[in-house]
Amino acid sequence: MSNHATGQGARALRSSDQPLLDIQDLAITFETSNGPVEAVRNAHLTIMPGETVAIVGESGSGKSTTALAAIGLLPSNGRVSGGKIIFDGEDITNVSSKRIVELRGNSIGMVPQDPMSNLNPVWKIGFQVKETLRANGLDGANSKERVAEVLSEAGLPDAAARAKQYPHEFSGGMRQRALIAIGLACRPRLLIADEPTSALDVTVQRQILDHLDKMTTELGTAVLLITHDLGLAAERAEKLVVMYKGQVVESGPALEILRNPQHPYTQRLVNSAPSLASRRLQSQKAKDALAAAVADLDTPVDGEHPAPVAPRTVPAAAKPVSADGRQHAQAGDTILEIKNLTKVFKLRGALGKSTDFKAVDDVSFSVPRGTTMAIVGESGSGKSTVAQMALSLLAPTEGSILFDGVEVNTLKGRALFDFRRRVQPIFQDPYGSLDPMFNIYRTIEEPLKIHKIGDSKSREKKVRELLDQVSMPASTMHRYPNELSGGQRQRIAIARALALNPDVIICDEAVSALDVLVQAQVLNLLNELQEDLGLTYLFITHDLAVVRQIADHVTVMQKGRVVEASSTDEVFSNPKQVYTQELLNAIPGATLLV
Amino acid sequence: MVMFTLRRFLQLIPVFFGATLLVYFLVFATPGDPIAALSGGKPMAPAVQAALRAQYNLDQPFWIQYGLYLKNLVTLNLGQTFSGQDVSAVIGRAYPVTARLAFMALAIEAIFGVLFGVIAGLRKGKLFDATVLVASLVVIAVPTFVLGFVLQLVIGVQLGWARPTVSGAAPWNELILPALVLGLVSLAYVIRLTRASISENMNADYVRTATAKGLSRGRVVVVHILRNSLIPVVTFLGADLGSLMGGAIVTEGIFNVPGVGNLLYKAILKGESATVVAVVGILVIVFVVANLVVDLLYAWLDPRIRYV
């Protein structure tokens, strides 16, 4: 590997003036059933040899499309309708397919996004790596060793044994490493990395990106990194290109853009990015109250910009009564208490033999009324299982769940039915949580119907109120979920959850699938509602950065056990456990803007 | 893999019992005199009736009858036909013919079905695809016996390219026309399945990754698209073989092929229940074995299944 590096490094020095990839005025059009749609317009970007450039944007910004055009991998209904793509001095915009096949693999490599669907499930990993080498003329007598070498460079331990396995036997992180190995196997000069770590846990993500960093620096490979995460982009790239609705709105040195964004869209992104923002969101009321006292808000507050941040000084305990005027002993009493909760699943083995799998192991925490408790963990931590048990959708193996003093486990029949009104969920996938066959009115009305509340006239009134509360126009009632965007569907899900005037809302990764700006909008909404209605939130998430913005208390879980639990401020400024520290350190971009 | 095989085998055992029980029940245990069923409604001498009763253990309770039937089935002690021949011998003569017919039909539908399906799938929306699609629809819509008649008429009689009916020995070349008719409907299904599978896999993420590696288009198509697309097709073909071996009653009737289907049909009409339950029993065994083989084949082709 080292001899390659010097050769390439020397080459990089010689041609350091000429861009390796130069995209000029690129336009890409797609043929859809509604006619041609221009997905990318006037896109331009340059990558110098050995440089890492990140394209940042939300979904639909055209970032992936632009990068895929460079390697000639647009979908069949897409084509370059204008502009030029110049790679190392050669115009490859409309180059012959023979030439582009030559370039792929050994001049331009790609690491795709979803590790599960991007590896062919029926071939072994070693075979798929070897194929790459062979296609680019790099296999020879010792191809097996070469394959193992390439895999272990990418950070896959026991590479020789791993090469004989199939993709479904790997974890997500291992698959991604295999894809990186494939992308870099033939030492391309440019590597296109399309959201290479979005589907992974944050600690795995960090290690993989570190590895990628190290490899590309050693090899002198230029990297075109596509991501929606501004913090990640700024941390890993020298140059940032921000795209919005198919156009480049700003580009330049990464840190400078972060500290001094010029274009309003970039400013929006910087304000909303959870990894960069660092204080809990405040509801409008509290903000106004604070604005009178604190004179230092520099961004205008209006409907189009996400809320600015101001330090939270009002303690969570002093909250008003809940919406239906129930009396409380004192504000801030515990509404939800989890004690020694354990859940053991029986996994069926091969021939009836079953093994026990402890998903949740002796978890305890309590949530004061009117506050937000975040449960943070990576995949396999058991946090979603805890949420399901809190919703009484899954019976615990041991332990108790006390809701307002009442043991939830023992509820049956009518009592359980009534209990459901007080706790409601919001799920992660906005595309799965609304019944596609129900229009919005029926969706929001359903809780009222099930609990036989009111007659059809009063229900319609209630639905209108709820839509108003989530800032959706009343006309949405007649629409269907397939006509709404992800953020809009989540707002409908919130409206549905509010229909029964619950006390507690359990948000199971409720904003994880949303774009950054939409996410900020939904978090703001949740905050407002909490203020207005005295709601309590149990917020399940893997994203510590979001936790910072919305939670008062944090419980960190790992492999079913509670690792650390205290107030948000405490966890962020003074983490006691190693795992918590690792999680904090893994937040991309966290160290950049302090 | 072993565990998987074992589990599938265990799941198929109740199927075997269930299917044979069902048939036995239908033939022997329905209301009415089973002897009448055996004789097809024709009058019989009392001595013959008594002999039949003894042979089929009709004086015993149903479950014992069934148990004895199963025992006889696996020991191939299958009784006799009305004309006094050993059922097992009769089946032994007919099955190889059906097997030849079945394998020929399978070959036709596999080769042409996959070929046309792949081309249609790769060139979706173009002329070949549209033609193939329409043709396959027509083939499915026209009943097999009509197709059989028409082809027999045209190719056998008018053009004289093949014998209209098959002789007793049923050699391979005479079976071409019946095999074609038999395989035609399945051919249409194979084409459609292959086409759908290919067009689905063509847009898969891993195909894009394979292309990004710098593989030539040909290699991507064969090693990646084809390899994955053929999994459901191969399993369909395997299952089809199972049902082809079950005897194609209609086709054998039209072309007078002396195979199992013809045998079964005549036996049913004559009321020879012994033959019927024996043949059906064997068919069920073949079906079960074919299913097991298909499942194993599927697991071999798709590594993800092996650990389920």
Place this chain on the structure above:
Amino acid sequence: MSENLTPETDLTKPVIPAAARQGKTSSRAIVHFVAPLEETPLAAIDNVDESEAPLSLWADAWRNLRRQPLFIISAILIVLVLVVAFLPQLFANVDPTSCTLNDSSAGPRGGHPMGFTLQGCDVYSRMIYGTRASLMVGVFTTLGVLVFGGIMGALAGYYGGWVDAILARLGDVFFALPLILGAIVMMQLPAFRDNRSVWTVVLTLVIFGWPQIARITRGAVIENRNADFVTAAKALGLSRFNALVRHVLPNSLAPIIVVASISLGTFIVAEATLSFLGIGLPDTVMSWGNDIAAAQPQVRNNPGVLLWPAAALSVTVLSFIMLGDALRDALDPKARKR
């Protein structure tokens, strides 16, 4: 999954220490470019598009369907066939049962465009009048299979566990006996043999034809039963059974409808096959299958007598299968993804 060869913690240890991650700066000068605002105006975040009328999935599918030539052709044919089945008098003014042996196997002449059968009956009007029986068998068998197979499949898929195991095995048992074979055995039973009618044929076909729909239903229900909207409904207090009926089943209909349409066609063919074998509809009922079977001996010298009813049968079956194909394209879930 095979056992992990490496402990997972090795795969999460950071490679570059946190202190070193301060972002990157380049040695080259990089231009800071900002696009002018007029070229890239900002939209409000996430507003609802009010421009079009509300569009449910079914309305969307209908729109798609209307544009497909396959659907248009098949719809026209099906409507035609239905009209013929209900009102055969409109199409044929010759009584199909008035047969005189004088006309036996006579060729076409005025008023009788397709000639005569062996019995001396008018081929054309028998073809018209035979539509009803064949269609009835197809439609009612499909209904029966949908109800019975659908229920079995839905219960098996939704409740899983031993319910699924038993129902799946039961389906396998009936699957093991091919449709025609099972039907033959069944129709030989005295109860059926002596009472041959449209309804016994329908019953026979339903008994051996339900496993296919059951399998499709089971698959679709399994796909949908864990959807978040189902969990949300249960969290609202909806009972498990009601969640199946109100949420899971409506979303599972798409593949069922496609298969049902195609099955309708194959059931009509099955009836014809049974009649051809002599154990389908009785001779007293006019059906295409019966006519084709009766025309067998004449096929060499008077093929039209067989081919006309065969053509009518084929066209009818073709139209249902085409409809199934068109529906499959219109209801394709991949086209729904936004």
